[in-house]
Amino acid sequence: MFGTYLWRELVHRRKQTIIVAIGLAIAIALVIVVNAVSAGVRDAQSTVLQSVYGVGTDVTVTQAPTAPADGAQGGPAFQFGSGDGAADGGSTTLSQSRLTAARGSTAFDASALDTVTSVDNVSAATATLSLESITFNGQIPDFQQGTQGAPTDGSAPPTGGADGAGGSSFDVDSFSVQGIDVTGAAVGPLTATSLSDGRTFTASDVGTDVVVVDASYATTAGLAVGDTLSIGDTEFTVIGIVASTGSDAATGSNTYIPLDVAQSLSGLDGQITGIYVQAASAADVAQIKSDLETALPDATVSTQADLASSVSGSLSTASGLVSSLGTWLSLIVLAAAFLLAILFTISGVSRRTREFGTLKAIGWSNGRIVRQVAGESIVQGLIGGAAGIAVGLLGVIIVNLIAPTLSGSASTVGALGGPGGGAFRGPGGATQTAAATTDVTLQAPVTISIILIAVGLAVLGGLLAGAIGGWRAARLRPAEALRSVA
């Protein structure tokens, strides 16, 4: 009886059924699309972050930079004594290389790694040392020789101005260097890379002058496996070329060298600039962050969610659109659809007053009538839900076919030079972003949980409408219901 009556009512009032179902379908389709796109944007952000922080990094530990003390130099300085350089035909050629902590990062004691690994639910942790290699190359006029003749090799020395201050020619080359644990850490910057050529590090590389180079940097610098690269006035052998996985972006650093070598060359023995932490499970991240902040009060502890906010570019715009406009639009349409379903149900109950009064008169209990009304609303909701899932999946397929490309970059900042005294230094205060911009194709995934949410919302809409409609029907007193239309 329940099923027959329900079916006949839905068919008989098909206009109302269709309107309610369409309302719910639009709302649920929107929820599915917004959720899927939102998940896609999160995945894209994760891809961008992985290119910098590696796969599986849940938490990073760094230390906030402190202002240099008065008189101290904020960046690498190049100082040359009277005996430095090679005089050559009226000019002196100078060359010097510096390996220092990257701008924006602060070195701190490596013992922090032990502190991190001792925190509950930390499954893996590895330390890194972010450095900047800056090489100065140039010629300055040899004022002592002045105009004593032209160079014998025929090359013209730089021409000085009347005050003798001009006539210099020099360039500053810089690239990022990351010292990493080469013993096979499960977490860290190289976990998000794939080997393009050569080999990656092995435990036997500890203490050796070998370097793995980012593919993009290798191309621009003309490096190949077997070549040598000067880092901090030391010649390193290129053993491998790595590229970022999952995107065509550059990896987190231009070059990677063993941590102990990096510490030694930069004079930062026993120092690190970051720790990459992997949690035992996603649910532990908040606890780990809290524990780390307590254990390392001077440290900056960032989770993936914190890091996601550092992603900029069109990816950031998309994220903002999805999280604000998309979510609000979904909520508003969902609320409107629920309201529509409720109003139609109430209107239906009012129109069927005599019907329910008659049913009560022939012995139907309030509960049976409430079940009947609620059942009709829930089925309407389910019809809307099914249509909404179909439309939503179609929307997701369209998004995936269009596959918009979003670009994003995580703001890890390196630096060249800095303010302060010194003979020669790089362009004062100029900075560069260490992590290159990553182009990611947006793919909106549909998960079972999104479908379950959609079905849940459909049932919820039906339940809400049914509960309110049923309550109205239950409140009808049979005699009044019959009298009102007699």
Add this chain to the structure above:
Amino acid sequence: MYELKNVTKSYDQSKRKVLALNDVSLSIAKGQSVAIQGPTGGGKSTLLQMLGALERPTSGTVALGEAELSTLGDTKLARIRAKDIGFVFQGFNLIPTLNAQENVETALAPLGLNGAERKARASAALASVGLADRGTHLPFELSGGQQQRVAIARALVKKPEVLLADEPTGNLDEETRDEIMDLLEGLWREKGLTLIVVTHDSAVAKRAQRRLHIKQGKVTER
């Protein structure tokens, strides 16, 4: 069967109190046929609703057999209506979306019968009112007389002790009225029902064993 003692029923209507039943005391024996007449607004329908366990008195008591209707809760009253009382209305009150067979079955839904038994009893009830071949027809496909027959089948399919009819022929022409009254009378005799009919029509009232008149909430015997 029915025992009403000092029953009063009043309603609040537009800030004034309307006294629909005024100190009514009445006994109706099992198997009796009773006609209730009176002017519009005299309290006929209110009395019928009191007898049909649709209303509780403002004061006084209404007993149906052993059951004290004035003090029972909604669920128990619904149970009594489902088992013991059949209703026939002036406007037929069929569910427009259900066919004749299904309309009759609605009266059996609260009794918890299985589908097959429900269908068999509904078919038999339709046959008993001469509509065996109209089971699949929707109400709008039936004439007024046929719709009232379906309503009578719905009222009788649960084998009630009492059949309450509120102006059962009020919407019918004379010929159909007589057909319906013949049917009700026949069923009353055949099944030993207690039949209580509210009517304006003296021709209908004259067919009852007992005639009551109600005016301004007071019941008198005719």
